[in-house]
Amino acid sequence: MSDSAAPLTTADGVPLKVSLRRAVRRSKFKALLLVSPLLLFLGIAFVIPIFEMLSRSVANPEVSTSLPRTVAALENWDRQALPDEPVFEALVEDLREGQAARNLGLLASRLNYERSGMRSAINRTARGLGSMEPPYREAMLDAHARWGELDTWKLIERESSPYTMTYYLSALDRHLTPDGEITMAPDNQQIHVSLFWRTFWMSGLITLMTLLLGYPIAFLLANLPLRHSNLLMILVLLPFWTSLLVRTTTWIAILQSQGVLNDMMVFLGVIADEARWQMIHNKIGTVVAMTHILLPFMILPLYSVMKTIPPSYMRAARSLGGRPFLCFRRVYFPLTIPGIAAGGILVFILSIGYYITPALVGGQSGRFITNYIAYHMQTSLNWGLAAAIASILLFVVVVFYLVFNRLVGVDKVKLG
Amino acid sequence: MTDTLEAQSATPAGAGQAGVDDAFARFTNVQKSYDGVELVVKDFNLDIRKGEFVTLLGPSGSGKTTCLMMMAGFETPTHGEILLKGEPISGLPPHKRGIGMVFQNYALFPHMTVAENLAFPLEVRHLSKAQIKEKVARALAMVRLEEFGDRRPAQLSGGQQQRVALARALVFEPELVLMDEPLGALDKNLREEMQYEIKRIHASLGVTMIYVTHDQTEALTMSDRIAVFNDGVVQQLASPDELYERPENAFVAYFIGENNRLLGEVSERLGDDCRVQLDSGDTVIAKPVAVGGVGSRTTLSLRPERVSILRGDAAEQFDNQFTATVQEVIYLGDHLRTRVSVCGNEDFILKTPNAQGFGVMRPGQQIQVGWSSADCRALDA
Ligand SMILES: Nc1ncnc2c1ncn2[C@@H]1O[C@H](COP(=O)(O)OP(=O)(O)OP(=O)(O)O)[C@@H](O)[C@H]1O
Ligand SMILES: [Mg+2]
Numbered sequence: 001m002s003d004s005a006a007p008l009t010t011a012d013g014v015p016l017k018v019s020l021r022r023a024v025r026r027s028k029f030k031a032l033l034l035v036s037p038l039l040l041f042l043g044i045a046f047v048i049p050i051f052e053m054l055s056r057s058v059a060n061p062e063v064s065t066s067l068p069r070t071v072a073a074l075e076n077w078d079r080q081a082l083p084d085e086p087v088f089e090a091l092v093e094d095l096r097e098g099q100a101a102r103n104l105g106l107l108a109s110r111l112n113y114e115r116s117g118m119r120s121a122i123n124r125t126a127r128g129l130g131s132m133e134p135p136y137r138e139a140m141l142d143a144h145a146r147w148g149e150l151d152t153w154k155l156i157e158r159e160s161s162p163y164t165m166t167y168y169l170s171a172l173d174r175h176l177t178p179d180g181e182i183t184m185a186p187d188n189q190q191i192h193v194s195l196f197w198r199t200f201w202m203s204g205l206i207t208l209m210t211l212l213l214g215y216p217i218a219f220l221l222a223n224l225p226l227r228h229s230n231l232l233m234i235l236v237l238l239p240f241w242t243s244l245l246v247r248t249t250t251w252i253a254i255l256q257s258q259g260v261l262n263d264m265m266v267f268l269g270v271i272a273d274e275a276r277w278q279m280i281h282n283k284i285g286t287v288v289a290m291t292h293i294l295l296p297f298m299i300l301p302l303y304s305v306m307k308t309i310p311p312s313y314m315r316a317a318r319s320l321g322g323r324p325f326l327c328f329r330r331v332y333f334p335l336t337i338p339g340i341a342a343g344g345i346l347v348f349i350l351s352i353g354y355y356i357t358p359a360l361v362g363g364q365s366g367r368f369i370t371n372y373i374a375y376h377m378q379t380s381l382n383w384g385l386a387a388a389i390a391s392i393l394l395f396v397v398v399v400f401y402l403v404f405n406r407l408v409g410v411d412k413v414k415l416g
Numbered sequence: 417m418t419d420t421l422e423a424q425s426a427t428p429a430g431a432g433q434a435g436v437d438d439a440f441a442r443f444t445n446v447q448k449s450y451d452g453v454e455l456v457v458k459d460f461n462l463d464i465r466k467g468e469f470v471t472l473l474g475p476s477g478s479g480k481t482t483c484l485m486m487m488a489g490f491e492t493p494t495h496g497e498i499l500l501k502g503e504p505i506s507g508l509p510p511h512k513r514g515i516g517m518v519f520q521n522y523a524l525f526p527h528m529t530v531a532e533n534l535a536f537p538l539e540v541r542h543l544s545k546a547q548i549k550e551k552v553a554r555a556l557a558m559v560r561l562e563e564f565g566d567r568r569p570a571q572l573s574g575g576q577q578q579r580v581a582l583a584r585a586l587v588f589e590p591e592l593v594l595m596d597e598p599l600g601a602l603d604k605n606l607r608e609e610m611q612y613e614i615k616r617i618h619a620s621l622g623v624t625m626i627y628v629t630h631d632q633t634e635a636l637t638m639s640d641r642i643a644v645f646n647d648g649v650v651q652q653l654a655s656p657d658e659l660y661e662r663p664e665n666a667f668v669a670y671f672i673g674e675n676n677r678l679l680g681e682v683s684e685r686l687g688d689d690c691r692v693q694l695d696s697g698d699t700v701i702a703k704p705v706a707v708g709g710v711g712s713r714t715t716l717s718l719r720p721e722r723v724s725i726l727r728g729d730a731a732e733q734f735d736n737q738f739t740a741t742v743q744e745v746i747y748l749g750d751h752l753r754t755r756v757s758v759c760g761n762e763d764f765i766l767k768t769p770n771a772q773g774f775g776v777m778r779p780g781q782q783i784q785v786g787w788s789s790a791d792c793r794a795l796d797a
Contacts, residue, residue, distance in 0.1 A: 073635070316523035318510040319488055320537035320589060328509075334527045 017270060025223050050258045050394070057387035059166035062110035063156060066103065067094040071160040074153070081122075083153055092129065099126050113382065114175070117157050151178035167388035177232055180229035192372065192389065199369040203286060203351035203360035204393040209291040210298035210347050211340060218302035218339070223311070244293065248360050251289040254278040255361075281363025305339030341408040349397050369393065440466040441487070441592060441622050446496035448482050449554040458483050458648035459498070464626065466591075469618050471627045473635040474645025477634070486625065489513050500592070511540075516585030516593040516623075520600055522577050524569035528581050529554070531565035549571050555587040558617060573605040576621050582614065586621065596628045598602075611638055618683070630657045632672050636660065644668050662718075666795040669717035676723070676764050678716040682707055682794065688787050692716060696760025701735045701789040706796045713797035720753075722764040722791035726784035727778075734786030740764065742781045752777075758785060 007090040051338050063069055069090035070219045077083050098104040104126055111118035121144040132139045140147045156179060173190040174182050217236065221229050239247060254260045257276040279285060309332065317327035355370040369389060376386035422713050441464040448457040460731055464470050466590040472480045485491040489510035499505050505513055524533050534555050538548045556562050569577055599607045615638055618625055629635055635642050636656040644651045652659060652668045663669035680694035690704040692714055700716060707714045726737065739756035740781060754766040754777060762785035766785065777783065
C-alpha cells in the first residue's frame with residue numbers, strides 16, 4: 001500500500017491526476033472534432049441569429065449616428081424651452097450631411113415610430129435645406145411646425161442613446177410619453193397584447209386537444225400486440241411524411257363553407273344551405289388544423305412513457321380491489337404524467353411559434369403573434385419591433401422550459 | 417373449435433382431487449388457449465383445501481402463470497370451471513374476487529410510498545383513516561419493515577420490495593393469496609430467508625396460498641402439496657416427500673431432485689417386482705410403478721443417494737450389483753459426487769458422504785455399486 005499522503009503516480013512518475021487529465025483531454029478533443037460541423041452550423045444558423053435578434057430589439061443607432069452634432073449640442077439643454085440657435089445649426093448641418101449620404105430615411109422612420117409627423121418634418125425640411133440661410137432657428141420653424149414643438153426635441157434627446165426599450169414597450173402596446181413615462185397606447189391601437197393572449201390561450205387549447213385525442217392513441221400504441229401497434233404507429237407518423245402545406249390546405253378543402261363537411265351537413269339536412277358553418281379563416285380553423293398537425297408531438301412522448309409501464313401495475317391494482325377507473329386514476333395516470341408534461345410542453349412551445357398554419361387558415365381572428373412578427377418583418381419593415389416581439393416569445397418559451405424542467409425534468413422526455 | 421376442446425376435455429377429473437367438501441378453491445377440467453391453435457393448459461384439475469400451501473412447479477412455459485392469471489381473473493379459461501368456496505367465479509371481475517396477488521416483478525406502485533402502497537387496497541375498500549393506519553402498521557410489522565413506510569419502492573432493496581409486495585397482498589386479509597415466482601429475482605441467501613418468512617406468515621395467518629415457482633428446492637421446502645406441471649398437464653400432485661420418494665412418471669422423477677436414468681424393456685414380472693432388460697444388455701430388478709406388461713419400454717429412475725459403493729466385505733447385499741468405472745469425482749465439501757459409467761449410462765451419479773471409511777476414488781478405477789430393487793422405480797418410457 002502506498003503512503004496515503006503522497007499523490008499517486010503512474011509507472012513513469014507522472015502524477016496520476018495529470019496523466020488522467022491528459023488522457024481525458026485527448027478523447028474530449030476528438031469528440032469535439034466529430035461534432036464541430038454541427039456546432040459550426042448551430043452557431044451560424046441558431047446562436048448568431050438569436051443574438052442578432054436580441055440586440056436588434058434594443059438597438060437604437062439612428063439618432064446617434066445621423067444627428068451626432070445635434071446630440072452633442074443638446075447635452076446642456078434644460079428641456080424647459082425650445083433649444084437655441086447652436087442646436088438648430090447643428091441639426092441643419094447633420095441633415096445636410098445625411099441628405100448627401102442619402103440615409104435620412106432610416107432616421108425619419110425611426111422618429112416617426114415614436115411621433116407621427118416626424119417623417120414629413122424631416123423629408124420636407126431636407127428638401128429646403130439647400131436654400132436655408134442663418135439664423136437657422138427661424139428658418140427651421142418655418143420649414144415645419146414639428147421643429148417648434150418641445151416634444152420633438154425631447155424625443156430627439158431621449159432617442160440619442162444607442163439603446164432603447166421603446167420596441168419592447170410597443171410590443172406590449174405601451175409607449176413613452178415625451179416626459180419619459182410609460183403609458184398604454186390608445187385602445188384602438190392596442191393589438192399585440194391581445195394577440196399574445198390569443199396565442200397563449202389558443203396554444204393551450206390546442207395542447208389540451210392533442211392531449212385528449214392523443215392519450216388513448218398512445219395507450220393503444222403501448223398496449224396493443226406488436227403487429228397492430230406497428231400499423232397504428234405508421235398511421236401516427238404518416239403526417240410527418242406529408243407536406244405541412246398539403247395538410248393545411250386539406251383542412252381548407254374540408255372546412256370551408258363550400259367544403260366537404262358543410263356539403264355533407266347540408267346534404268344530411270343538419271344545416272340549411274344558407275346557414276353553412278364558418279369553420280375556416282377563424283379560430284376554429286386554426287385550432288382544428290394545428291391540433292391535427294401537432295398531434296404526433298403529443299403522442300410520441302406519451303407513448304414512450306406508457307411503453308415503460310408494465311401491465312402488472314394495473315393488474316396489481318385490480319387484484320387489490322380497485323375498480324378499473326379508480327385503478328387508472330390512482331395508478332396508471334400518475335405514472336404517465338411525465339409523458340403528459342413532455343408532450344404538453346413540446347406541443348405548446350411548437351404551437352406558440354407556429355406561423356404557416358395560422359396564416360393560411362386563421363383568417364383575421366385566428367392569427368397568432370407570429371403572423372405579426374412576419375408582418376413587421378415584411379410589410380411594415382419595423383425590424384426592431386419584430387425582434388422585440390420575437391424576443392418576448394423566446395422569453396416565454398424559456399420560462400416554460402425552466403418551469404417544466406423544475407417540475408418534471410427534461411431528462412424524462414423521450415421520443416419513441 | 418369448441419368441439420375439439422370438448423373432446424379433449426372428456427377425461428374425468430384427474431388424480432389429486434381432494435374431497436369435494438373441503439375444497440376451498442378448485443379448478444375443474446380447465447383448458448386455456450391464447451391463439452385458438454395450441455392449448456397452453458390442457459386439462460387442469462386441482463383442489464385446494466383451506467389454509468393449504470400449494471405450489472405449481474414446472475419448467476418455463478408450462479402454463480403456471482396462465483393458471484394463476486385465470487384464478488385471479490386476468491385471463492378467462494377457454495373451457496372448464498374455476499370455483500372459489502364452491503362458487504364459480506368466471507363472471508367475477510378481478511377486483512371483486514378478493515384474491516391477494518404477488519407478482520413476479522412485485523408491481524409495487526413506484527409513485528407511492530410503501531405505506532401508500534399498503535393503504536391502496538384498504539382505501540378502495542373505504543376503510544376509515546384510523547383503521548387504515550393501524551392495518552398498514554401491522555402489515556409493516558409483520559414483514560419487519562416498520563421503519564420503511566415513508567420510502568419509495570425504488571429506495572428499497574430487492575428483498576425489502578418483495579416483503580412489501582407480500583404485505584400488500586395480505587393487508588386486506590384475503591383468504592387466498594397467489595404468488596407468481598415472487599423470489600425469482602433474489603439471490604440465494606435472500607431467497608432462503610424469504611422462503612422462511614413466507615412460510616412463517618403462512619403458518620401464522622392461516623391463509624391459503626398458491627405459489628408458482630420453477631425452483632424445485634423452493635417447492636420442496638415450502639409446500640404442503642406440489643402440483644408438478646408439464647406441457648399444460650399436472651404430472652403429479654403430492655406432498656414433497658411423496659413426490660421425491662415416489663415419483664409416478666419419468667418427468668417428475670427427472671424434474672424433482674437428482675435422478676439416474678436407465679432405459680430398457682420389461683422382460684419379466686416377478687410378483688411385486690419386475691425384471692428389466694437394459695439397452696446395454698444388463699438386467700435390473702426394479703419396482704414397477706408405471707409400466708405395461710412384458711415387452712414394454714420403461715425408464716428406470718434411481719436417486720443417487722440410494723446407490724451404494726460396495727467395499728468387498730460383503731456386509732451389504734443388494735439385488736442389483738454392477739461393476740462401474742469412475743469417470744470423475746467432484747468434491748463438494750460435505751459430500752462427494754462421483755460420476756461413473758455403469759449399465760451403459762455414462763452420467764450415472766453417486767453421492768457419498770465425505771466421512772471416514774470412504775476411500776479416495778480416482779478416474780478410471782473400477783468399483784462395485786449396488787442398489788435395492790425397492791429404490792429403483794420402473795416408470796414410463
Ligand atoms: N398473453 C399471451 N398470449 C399468447 N401466449 C401466451 C400469453 N401468455 C403466455 N402465453 C404462452 O403460454 C405458454 C405458457 O405461459 P405461462 O406464462 O403460463 O408459462 P409459465 O409456466 O408461467 O412459464 P415461466 O416459468 O417461464 O413463467 C407459453 O408458451 C407462452 O408463450
Ligand atoms: Mg410465469
